[in-house]
Amino acid sequence: MKISTHAKVTLLVLLVLALPSAAAEETKKITDSSIEGEILAGPQWYVREDPNDSAKFLEYRDVPNGFVLERLLFSWERGGGRYLDLAARDVGQLDQRVWLDLGKQDVWKFRFAWAENPRRWTDHANQLFTHHDHGVFMLEDAFQAAVQAAPASADTTPADGEWDAGTKGALIKSAVQTSAPDVSVGWQRETASIGAEFTPTRHWTFSVDAQRERRTGTAPQSLGMYFALSPAEVAAPLDFRTDDARVGAEYASRHFNVGARAIFSEFETGTDRILWDDQLFLTDVAVNATTANPGRMQMSPWSDNRLFKWEVYGGADFAGHSRVSATFSRNTTTQDDPFLPKTVNTLLIGSTAPLPASSLDGKHEISFGSVSLSSRPLSWLRYSAWFRDYHFDNQTPSLVFTDYVMTDYQIPLCGNANACGATTNPIQRRSLPYSYEKTNLGASAGFQPLAWLGVTAAFDREGLERNVAAVTDSDEDSFKLALDFDLSDSLTLRVWGRHQERRADEYDAEYFEESFPIGEANIAAANEGERKYLWTDRDRDMATLTAEFSPGPKLTLFSEATLARDDYLDPNTGKKIGESFTVTEDRNFDTIDETYVLLLAGRIDDKITTYAVGGRFTPSDRWNLYADYTWEDREYRMASRYRNVSGGIGTDNPLDDWGSDSKDRYDTANAGFNFDLTKDRRWRLDGAYTWSKGTGEIETHFVPGGAASGDTTLTEFPRVKTTLAIAQTGLTCALRENLDFAFRYWYEKWHERNFASDFNRAYMGDPGNDPGSREAVYLGLDFEDYSNHILSFLLRYRF
Secondary structure, eight states, X not given: OOOOHHHHHHHHHHHHHHHHHHXXXXXXXXXXXXXXXXXXXXXXXXXXXXXXXXXXXXXXOOOOSEEEEEEEEEEEEETTTEEEEXXXXXXXXXTOEEEEEEEETTTEEEEEEEEEEEEEOOSOOBOSSEEEGGGEEEOOHHHHHHHHHSOOOOOOTTOSSSOOTTSHHHHHHHHHHHHOOBOOOEEEEEEEEEEEEEOSSSSEEEEEEEEEEEEEEEEEEEEOSSTTSOOEEEEXXXXXXXXXXXXXXXXXXXXXXXXXXXXXXXXXESOSOEEEEOTTOSSOEEEETTEEEOSEEEEOOOOOEEEEEEEEEEEEEETTTEEEEEEEEEEEEEEOOBOOOSOOOHHHHTTSOXXXXXXXXXXXXXXXXXXXXXXXXXXXEEXXXXXXXXXXXXXXXXXXXXXXXXXXXXXXXXXXXHHHSOTTSBOOEEOOOOOEEEEEEEEEEXXXXXXXXXXXXXXXXXXXXXXXXXXXXXXXXXXXXXXXXXXXXXXXXXXXXXXXEEEESOOOTTGGGGGOTTOOSSBTOSOTTEEOTTTSEEEEEEEEEEEEEEEETTEEEEEEEEEEEEEEEOTTTOOBBTBEEEEEEOSSOSSOOEEEEEEOEEEEEEEEEEEEEEEEEEEETTEEEEEEEEEEEEEEEEEEEOOOEETTEEOOOGGGEEEEEEEEEEEEEEEEEEEESSTXXXXXXXXXXXXXXXXXXXXXXXXXXXXXXXXXXOOBOOOEEEEEEEEEEEEEEEEETTEEEEEEEEEEEEEEEOTTTTTOOSOOOOTTTOGGGTTOBOOOOOOOOEEEEEEEEEEEEXX
């Protein structure tokens, strides 16, 4: 077996670190110090791979084929309290972890940590664009010119399921198939941190820490937000760096403590703009004075920011086993990246007004305060109370943009003179800095009236106030009750339940009209009946029953059942989401009110039921078995409606109402055993198996006679099914007290059937597939199934 250079370096490190162990006894005698540790290493290899190097299998980890150093522990202690601890996992791999601590007991310590892991997005991706520096993606000029001059895509001569030769769709499909090379989509995350702690006296502790996190690679990025203009997708460059630094001090005595911390954080991205060629146009092509097909487009994906936070905290003990704790913190985050130009379309640049500012000058402050009391005055009574306040204060200026360019394509104009003055007026937008405040006030009490009964009750009120939202003021009350029954030495039961009621002051579906200084483009542009579930009234009920039964010392059985249900209500009418209500209003300004029946569209309800059973059997001190099984069902219903704009006026037709019912099912099974093959426990056998399956089903329903987009023949989507199975077994032999080896077998299989991703490829616009995206260019992201068998021989040496 060939060993890579990386593995050879790792082996050398292993041998060097093992050297001190050879002289551990001698060193201990001379210097009164001790050295101990553990090394777990050996070769591993793939017995069978299908497919090879699966991205799903390696999505967040590295499983190499060759020599591995799975674990390294090294500890040194010397008289006077001095120590050094080193721990490492998966040394030399892309998902390795390293920790180092050294210092003098109760005086000072220094710590260092290194962690890294990959993120893989797909097994294969193809990119027609060529990536240049600084997030610029380009296409061949000849290709763009040919597509620009080609006629619209058609499938008529003959109707053979292929775009006619020479059409836009045929040219783009051919270019993707012949000129779109493979591209890597994924990044490597690396985090390094150092810290020190100093305790000059038994009461004072000072600390300082610093951390840097770096992510480099690529990430999928959707382009062309306006679907009619060549949507595309690229592997955008990703270069994130986050630096954190913090200092702290704490004074602690027997009955109280106080402390303070200060934190500074800075986030920087190496890509502040993505600029890409439009596959439909080589040059900017005018349509009219406010519309021009762009030869290239731009967007701003990320922005830099800085944060400073300070915090003070403390607590004190009082009589009756009581303690009061308090915390207050405030952090300030700023962001002042320059604005991008409104457009890179040369035919529209001269038609736009200047930006209202050169940059956002963004700033928000977060203030957090909490006070809590906990007490146990009697052996059978305990209680607690708390108050928390979280205030997100957005101090970013509100800017008015007198016009804007939609995806480098069009300057939107007023669609109805009654809405915004004149159809020649550009639509203006005002940024609305979002702020909110959340408070919690609650208490809980627990007591034991009988030897076999424990009771816990709690209440919490959460209030939310927002300055920009459909619901600006809401409260949610939570009631909790738990009963614990110790019915005998072999049987215990626990019943737990919670009821929550969230109520809002009112629901303003058109709250964002404030962001249109001269009015929206159309009359009744918003869906007046739409209700976002996070702002609606909600009734939530949850209940859990658990039982544990031990008929003897060798057998323990347990079971659990959980039910959770949410119902969503309209704050204005009191009706459930999914029902309809009637409004009268004059939308066409003819002085006569029209009547509209509006569906309360949104999430109707949720229901989650979970059942679990399991047990452990230990027939002797040499072996035991364990197993459990869990069923989980999640159901939710949605109400929706197709809505169009005609003559600059939003339309509402009950025939366009539709909805969907979804059901997800998760089954999970676990089983395992541990077996000492010999009485002296030199030979041991263990194994574990995990199996999980998730299924998803979506059914739709509609009113016949409505819009074509709702009158679909697809009343039931194809069933989604994902299965994961993992089996591991190992045979261990102890050669000496400090030396053993293990043969390990690891099997893992993942299979997914998903109609939404299984057919993904770089070009999706075939006539029989999705004609609506006939000019789109994607990456073709998808994970393939895998089935891996891995054997390893690991040697563990303790010193």
